[in-house]
Amino acid sequence: MSEDAVDIALSVNGEEVRETVEPRKTLVDFLRDDLGLTGSHVGCEHGVCGACTVRLDGAIVRGCLILAAQCGGHRVETIEGLSDAGEITDLQAAFQARNALQCGYCTPGMLLAAHELLRRGGVPSRAGIREYLSGNYCRCTGYQAIVDAVEAVAQARAGGQR
Numbered sequence: 245m246s247e248d249a250v251d252i253a254l255s256v257n258g259e260e261v262r263e264t265v266e267p268r269k270t271l272v273d274f275l276r277d278d279l280g281l282t283g284s285h286v287g288c289e290h291g292v293c294g295a296c297t298v299r300l301d302g303a304i305v306r307g308c309l310i311l312a313a314q315c316g317g318h319r320v321e322t323i324e325g326l327s328d329a330g331e332i333t334d335l336q337a338a339f340q341a342r343n344a345l346q347c348g349y350c351t352p353g354m355l356l357a358a359h360e361l362l363r364r365g366g367v368p369s370r371a372g373i374r375e376y377l378s379g380n381y382c383r384c385t386g387y388q389a390i391v392d393a394v395e396a397v398a399q400a401r402a403g404g405q406r
């Protein structure tokens with residue numbers, strides 16, 4: 245650890261964490277390497293693919309574009325936290341039921357983004373779902389099944405059919 249390492253204290257998935265980090269370490273690398281939370285993935289490393297999506301103070305962000313040193317005093321939630329809390333159980337089930345994943349590399353980020361969209365309430369149009377998820381790249385599925393899954397959950401949450 246270099247001399248200019250930074251001490252940080254933050255909340256990760258509801259638990260207080262204190263660590264010393266290199267000043268240039270990204271949040272996603274910190275989560276994966278230092279905390280073992282490997283559900284957040286690293287793809288492009290420059291804010292394009294969405295694989296590193298996590299929640300910071302309640303809003304989704306790119307974990308590769310934020311430094312861990314910037315997160316002191318803040319609240320970080322990862323796919324592990326949302327999953328353990330049961331917050332996205334319906335989305336996870338819908339993705340599974342509709343084969344909305346193959347390799348799964350994009351899936352954690354996709355689930356966080358989809359959940360963020362659905363938290364706004366209502367049933368977004370398919371075009372709206374596509375647009376909202378356009379910052380999350382999937383190399384495998386062709387997106388159709390992902391949109392199907394998100395739409396189905398939106399309808400179910402809104403008290404509709406399906």
Ligand code: FES
Nearest residue numbers: 287288289294308
């Ligand atoms: S790894 Fe962060 S957006 Fe691609």
Ligand code: FES
Nearest residue numbers: 346350382383384
């Ligand atoms: S399921 Fe493979 S990248 Fe999306």
